Amino acid sequence: MNNLLRTGLIAASILLSGLCHADPQERSEHMPTAAYLLSGAPTFDMTIGQFREKYNASNPALPLSEYRAIDNRDDKSNLTRAASKINENLYSSTALERGTGKIKTLQITWLPVQGPEQKAAYDKALAYMAAFVRYFEPMLNEEQSLKRVTTLLAKGKGQRYFAKNEGALRYIVADNGEKGLTFAVEPLKLALAPDSQSK
Template identity: 65%
Template sequence: MNVWIYIFVLPALFITSSRAAPVSSPESPIAPYLLPGAPTFELTITQFREKFNKANPLLALKEFRAISSSGATANLTRAATKINENLYASTALERGTLKIKSIQITWLPIQGPGQKAAQEKAKSYMAALIRAFTPGLTVAQSQLNLGKLLSAGKKQGYYARSEGAVRYVVADNGENGLTLAVEPIKLALSETLKDNQ
């Protein structure tokens, strides 16, 4: 499998939704958690990278490079950076402002004696990504949150959980890769509250 194609196609699954039903399979092009008109974080990718690298000097991210896009993603710019041979970060940005709509860490599992160390490094980056958008968390708390997310999403293909104005998405494709995405969501009154007004 061409690793670069995988890392660029998977984030595309996170930015092409037009309805709000759950995804039935990892191959489905529908990602209901990033709907048209979804908000952005108040951070450009450059600001995010500087902040992330300052907070995580041992987990630095290199500069993100733009990826060409068309069709349904014409209002977005996609970009990615390679962390190592089996670990990548990618993002969907609002075109023009380059503010983040979705940011992901993707791990492509490897076999052999280096597997455990590679997996731990991937989890360190994923936990750091969680802390970047929930700054009050300690390292231990972010690792605990990550563990819960990965357990809930294991072998489901797609799993999402919202916490406040942030949504975490796990795309678990087994041996083909594991992605953690972080995205902003609009806060709204629940249907129950609306009905009672």
């Protein structure tokens, strides 16, 4: 694996690792543990292969390549981590439940570029993020999903961890400035309403 790809895969796992480039003391004081790392965290009812096949069929202009495992021998989370390179500054990553291969989190990470290509690169990142939103909320059209993404990114601007629940989904933004911007989609564990439990 070449150094550029390795660097990109590491950057794509910024949020996956739950570190967000903070030092240990800062993490313990300010960073919540990523929800998908908690015991009993829910999964989407699909594997990464199933997601990618359906996603690519619905988004031929915004394809995802095969996800490759990220070698992390120090990981004690009992998750399998993988990433897919979209281009030199855009990656998708995931954490999978070991054994079932079901998805715990799906992420898009954009590594900022400088100069005249910045706007086009950022717009492409937004398009992929909006496509992820539409995949999980198919009732939204392209304009509505893009608006949801831009609203979430604005609320998460400058924050290392910002989360917003929408129905059965949790959207997460991790803004690390020049080190990268990650947008994630995760399932929520829904509790039954008290009256429905008694029936």
